[in-house]
Amino acid sequence: MKTATVSDFRANLKEHLESIKNDQDILIISGSKKSDFVVLTLEQFESMEETAHLLSSPANAARLAKGVKQARLGKISLKKIKI
16 A cells, blocks of 8 residues: 655656556555545456445355355365356
8 A cells, every 4th residue: 555645646646546557556645634535446446345245245245255265175166157
């Protein structure tokens, strides 16, 4: 996670945005009066929103945790699907 001041972000906008995109990193901008901001790509934001949605239901979160555990233990099966 990178940080920058508002002045630095403004002065180096293009470079900061390219860095965020290329590194898939998040930039925290320190503003005045404790007004901080976060800059990330739309892809990162959508991924976070999807994860929050999937984990919003306790039942779904439990199913996902069970699936992750099974995958880590190698208890998976591959199935071919027809398209």
